[in-house]
Amino acid sequence: xxxxxxxxxxxxxxxxxxxxxxxxxxxxxxxxxxxxxxxxxxxxxxxxxxxxxxxxxxxxxxxxxxxxxxxxxxxxxxxxxxxxxxxxxxxxxxxxxxxxxxxxxxxxxxxxxxxxxxxxxxxxxxxxxxxxxxxxxxxxxxxxxxxxxxxxxxxxxxxxxxxxxxxxxxxxxxxxxxxxxxxxxxxxxxxxxxxxxxxxxxxxxxxxxxxxxxxxxxxxxxxxxxxxxxxxxxxxxxxxxxxxxxxxxxxxxxxxxxxxxxxxxxxxxxxxxxxxxxxxxxxxxxxxxxxxxxxxxxxxxxxxxxxxxxxxxxxxxxxxxxxxxxxxxxxxxxxxxxxxxxxxxxxxxxxxxxxxxxxxxxxxxxxxxxxxxxxxxxxxxxxxxxxxxxxxxxxxxxxxxxxxxxxxxxxxxxxxxxxxxxxxxxxxxxxxxxxxxxxxxxxxxxxxxxxxxxxxxxxxxxxxxxxxxxxxxxxxxxxxxxxxxxxxxxxxxxxx
Amino acid sequence: xxxxxxxxxxxxxxxxxxxxxxxxxxxxxxxxxxxxxxxxxxxxxxxxxxxxxxxxxxxxxxxxxxxxxxxxxxxxxxxxxxxxxxxxxxxxxxxxxxxxxxxxxxxxxxxxxxxxxxxxxxxxxxxxxxxxxxxxxxxxxxxxxxxxxxxxxxxxxxxxxxxxxxxxxxxxxxxxxxxxxxxxxxxxxxxxxxxxxxxxxxxxxxxxxxxxxxxxxxxxxxxxxxxxxxxxxxxxxxxxxxxxxxxxxxxxxxxxxxxxxxxxxxxxxxxxxxxxxxxxxxxxxxxxxxxxxxxxxxxxxxxxxxxxxxxxxxxxxxxxxxxxxxxxxxxxxxxxxxxxxxxxxxxxxxxxxxxxxxxxxxxxxxxxxxxxxxxxxxxxxxxxxxxxxxxxxxxxxxxxxxxxxxxxxxxxxxxxxxxxxxxxxxxxxxxxxxxxxxxxxxxxxxxxxxxxxxxxxxxxxxxxxxxxxxxxxxxxxxxxxxxxxxxxxxxxxxxx
Numbered sequence: 001x002x003x004x005x006x007x008x009x010x011x012x013x014x015x016x017x018x019x020x021x022x023x024x025x026x027x028x029x030x031x032x033x034x035x036x037x038x039x040x041x042x043x044x045x046x047x048x049x050x051x052x053x054x055x056x057x058x059x060x061x062x063x064x065x066x067x068x069x070x071x072x073x074x075x076x077x078x079x080x081x082x083x084x085x086x087x088x089x090x091x092x093x094x095x096x097x098x099x100x101x102x103x104x105x106x107x108x109x110x111x112x113x114x115x116x117x118x119x120x121x122x123x124x125x126x127x128x129x130x131x132x133x134x135x136x137x138x139x140x141x142x143x144x145x146x147x148x149x150x151x152x153x154x155x156x157x158x159x160x161x162x163x164x165x166x167x168x169x170x171x172x173x174x175x176x177x178x179x180x181x182x183x184x185x186x187x188x189x190x191x192x193x194x195x196x197x198x199x200x201x202x203x204x205x206x207x208x209x210x211x212x213x214x215x216x217x218x219x220x221x222x223x224x225x226x227x228x229x230x231x232x233x234x235x236x237x238x239x240x241x242x243x244x245x246x247x248x249x250x251x252x253x254x255x256x257x258x259x260x261x262x263x264x265x266x267x268x269x270x271x272x273x274x275x276x277x278x279x280x281x282x283x284x285x286x287x288x289x290x291x292x293x294x295x296x297x298x299x300x301x302x303x304x305x306x307x308x309x310x311x312x313x314x315x316x317x318x319x320x321x322x323x324x325x326x327x328x329x330x331x332x333x334x335x336x337x338x339x340x341x342x343x344x345x346x347x348x349x350x351x352x353x354x355x356x357x358x359x360x361x362x363x364x365x366x367x368x369x370x371x372x373x374x375x376x377x378x379x380x381x382x383x384x385x386x387x388x389x390x391x392x393x394x395x396x397x398x399x400x401x402x403x404x405x406x407x408x409x410x411x412x413x414x415x416x417x418x419x420x421x422x423x424x425x426x427x428x429x430x431x432x433x434x435x436x437x438x439x440x441x442x443x444x445x446x447x448x449x450x451x452x453x454x455x456x457x458x459x460x461x462x463x464x465x466x467x468x469x470x471x472x473x474x475x476x477x478x479x480x481x482x483x484x485x486x487x488x489x490x491x492x493x494x495x496x
Numbered sequence: 497x498x499x500x501x502x503x504x505x506x507x508x509x510x511x512x513x514x515x516x517x518x519x520x521x522x523x524x525x526x527x528x529x530x531x532x533x534x535x536x537x538x539x540x541x542x543x544x545x546x547x548x549x550x551x552x553x554x555x556x557x558x559x560x561x562x563x564x565x566x567x568x569x570x571x572x573x574x575x576x577x578x579x580x581x582x583x584x585x586x587x588x589x590x591x592x593x594x595x596x597x598x599x600x601x602x603x604x605x606x607x608x609x610x611x612x613x614x615x616x617x618x619x620x621x622x623x624x625x626x627x628x629x630x631x632x633x634x635x636x637x638x639x640x641x642x643x644x645x646x647x648x649x650x651x652x653x654x655x656x657x658x659x660x661x662x663x664x665x666x667x668x669x670x671x672x673x674x675x676x677x678x679x680x681x682x683x684x685x686x687x688x689x690x691x692x693x694x695x696x697x698x699x700x701x702x703x704x705x706x707x708x709x710x711x712x713x714x715x716x717x718x719x720x721x722x723x724x725x726x727x728x729x730x731x732x733x734x735x736x737x738x739x740x741x742x743x744x745x746x747x748x749x750x751x752x753x754x755x756x757x758x759x760x761x762x763x764x765x766x767x768x769x770x771x772x773x774x775x776x777x778x779x780x781x782x783x784x785x786x787x788x789x790x791x792x793x794x795x796x797x798x799x800x801x802x803x804x805x806x807x808x809x810x811x812x813x814x815x816x817x818x819x820x821x822x823x824x825x826x827x828x829x830x831x832x833x834x835x836x837x838x839x840x841x842x843x844x845x846x847x848x849x850x851x852x853x854x855x856x857x858x859x860x861x862x863x864x865x866x867x868x869x870x871x872x873x874x875x876x877x878x879x880x881x882x883x884x885x886x887x888x889x890x891x892x893x894x895x896x897x898x899x900x901x902x903x904x905x906x907x908x909x910x911x912x913x914x915x916x917x918x919x920x921x922x923x924x925x926x927x928x929x930x931x932x933x934x935x936x937x938x939x940x941x942x943x944x945x946x947x948x949x950x951x952x953x954x955x956x957x958x959x960x961x962x963x964x965x966x967x968x969x970x971x972x973x974x975x976x977x978x979x980x981x982x983x984x985x986x987x988x989x990x991x992x
């Protein structure tokens with residue numbers, strides 16, 4: 001009875017989160033520029049309402065009584081734990097801070113779009129300062145309530161159970177391992193034949209749709225659109241991925257689509273009986289990223305995938321016989337595993353990518369603690385870029401500390417999930433191919449069903465029934481560790 | 497103080513209505529088919545929340561105290577009256593009925609899309625029966641609270657202050673006047689030269705955007721998209737109109753766009769200081785329709801508009817010299833004022849259109865009272881179509897009683913607003929051209945500014961400061977009447 005009331009309450013919260021998801025997607029994909037204020041207000045009010053639901057005074061009593069109920073199923077018990085966690089987190093933060101943060105983030109994010117394009121750090125920095133200040137307040141409230149550090153409290157929002165004690169050794173290992181490996185690989189790497197042909201957006205989109213369909217994206221439950229930055233949004237029964245098309249770099253757009261397809265297949269594969277309930281949601285952003293990176297890095301940047309995809313790519317893009325070497329599997333594969341030290345995280349290859357993340361991880365620790373003042377962000381950014389990737393960003397903040405929307409949108413503690421996802425992806429995929437040695441050769445034949453069935457069974461259909469740690473243990477027999485990721489990089493990049 | 501609290505409350509309601517508007521637009525324009533259940537749930541919960549805000553027990557006390565406040569401005573006083581009305585209407589209907597109706601309408605509307613295409617009355621009629629039954633319940637609650645008839649209570653939702661006592665004599669006059677006029681016009685009418693050329697959607701869209709821009713649609717505060725039925729949605733700072741493109745009938749799509757542009761200009765011209773407050777909203781659906789029909793029927797189907805638009809149409813559609821007569825102003829004008837008895841309301845010309853509406857008005861009275869059982873709807877529809885327009889729809893319910901979404905979406909009492917809008921449009925426009933005799937010749941020169949300034953001043957910027965009756969009186973010196981509409985039809989269709 002109490003459980004059922006909490007369940008019903010969370011059904012309504014799920015309905016409001018549906019609205020937030022669609023409004024958020026709309027904002028990024030097609031909202032009119034002048035609509036931003038009323039959109040920000042609407043999203044802030046939705047946040048406040050969700051917050052009110054989760055902090056209602058009756059919840060405590062309902063939770064106590066629900067925990068005493070017998071005959072709850074395994075899923076209901078897990079759901080109840082998630083509900084408790086969700087109420088606890090919400091109750092730690094006052095509603096006026098929730099609303100102030102929602103509005104400050106909406107405004108800062110809108111402004112960032114303009115100022116990044118203008119490379120205008122001075123124009124965005126006061127707005128970012130406010131967001132960081134409010135985020136600090138929120139983190140402190142969360143930390144007090146949970147008895148953990150402020151930064152851990154934020155990380156825990158994006159990947160429950162994750163924190164600096166687990167991340168520090170993993171990132172230290174990568175920070176030690178990767179730079180030398182990058183040196184070695186760059187020395188031995190041959191430049192692929194360049195794609196000189198410009199590929200129109202319509203053709204790129206047709207190709208993207210064809211490959212999404214072949215991989216298993218359900219188009220009656222989702223769509224592909226265009227936005228400034230690729231993302232996966234919407235809801236499980238209407239999963240919306242986006243990409244951006246660069247006529248000079250079709251493979252980047254395509255890999256973006258395949259990455260988001262990995263996210264989307266996770267969403268579309270979540271347990272349909274638990275729509276709108278916390279236990280029916282994805283297990284956290286690191287696990288989410290493991291699914292996108294498993295698809296992009298492990299599967300679609302493989303030699304096998306290119307064997308399958310090359311003829312489709314040539315067909316959809318209308319490539320002539322004369323260009324069949326440039327658009328052949330060998331050269332496409334060479335492009336897909338090209339390593340390069342570069343300024344922009346989202347364009348980075350899988351080997352340098354963790355260095356971009358480690359830099360952000362180190363900086364956001366300092367930002368949050370106040371050790372780093374926002375105004376000094378550009379210098380520290382450039383210093384760390386120089387250390388990790390040999391590239392300065394002084395005077396080029398648009399491609400430096402202004403390149404990512406995250407901080408401007410109030411997302412601090414989110415960046416680590418990208419690399420934790422990459423590591424998890426390698427660890428999960430290594431087990432998958434060990435269990436079914438034909439997985440990659442099936443992909444080479446254009447048959448993705450065995451892969452999807454395996455992921456569906458072991459990851460997607462589980463929702464949030466078990467914790468991320470438990471999932472990794474159950475699927476791979478080990479807790480999260482870098483072994484498979486390192487082996488994957490060595491096998492792929494040192495084999496030739 | 498109490499007023500301010502009500503104001504703040506309605507600001508939050510406005511934020512939720514923003515979400516409803518965007519989710520509703522999204523549903524019609526691009527939602528994935530399988531997303532319909534979660535969307536229906538989300539919209540139902542938003543409806544329930546809005547309902548809870550409006551029926552909160554504190555409202556009565558706040559209203560009483562706010563009405564005693566001194567120093568409220570004219571706008572605040574009007575806003576307070578609207579807030580009172582809004583609370584009164586909401587409090588008349590129990591929340592569980594609001595939720596049940598929201599869900600039943602979402603489901604019935606989704607089903608209608610399928611069943612209409614299949615001409616399957618048997619497949620939709622049980623679902624419609626439920627919607628009508630719930631709407632009856634709602635109407636009875638509203639009627640009891642307001643001391644008016646059930647049907648009047650519904651009409652009043654869409655056009656406050658309107659009701660059968662005002663509509664009956666107006667519709668009786670039109671039902672008497674129009675059939676004879678249609679006969680006369682059809683006898684004397686020459687067939688325009690047919691457009692044999694098919695016009696691609698991309699070209700049609702480019703033309704639509706060009707004319708929208710010339711007329712004054714603000715593209716930083718709105719957009720044009722494609723949907724099954726044309727409509728104007730979104731919010732004032734992000735007004736979204738839609739159309740559908742028929743390659744064989746470009747002028748229909750274009751006139752649809754120009755009609756919706758009229759709606760959009762009203763939305764975009766509402767007083768920006770009152771966003772989200774009831775007094776800042778449009779004055780009702782009849783007045784809204786007066787703005788779309790003023791633009792479409794009075795302005796864009798005029799000879800003057802075609803003089804301006806013909807060269808643009810030829811240019812945007814890439815019409816060759818050989819076809820310049822077919823796409824000349826004379827022939828375009830002849831198409832734009834072609835009268836024809838037809839099955840489909842949305843395709844009807846302005847002269848037969850009121851007959852379609854009168855038929856629906858008569859039927860929904862009976863549907864609501866229970867005098868007509870839903871299952872007998874097809875026969876009565878066909879009988880009335882035969883009487884008013886000489887066309888039977890027996891066995892063709894898809895083009896008969898299933899052609900419009902309104903009843904399936906729970907909109908009963910809405911249809912009259914279309915013809916009330918047409919009458920108001922003629923009455924308002926007659927005054928506009930009397931005051932500024934150059935208005936139409938300016939349009940002929942492509943200058944819409946004088947028209948927009950006049951409409952902005954007399955209608956758009958007023959929001960809901962005064963009642964529709966007061967507005968008509970203030971603008972035209974008379975209450976709503978058919979004189980100008982009848983004169984307009986006679987002048988346009990009997991002059992040649």
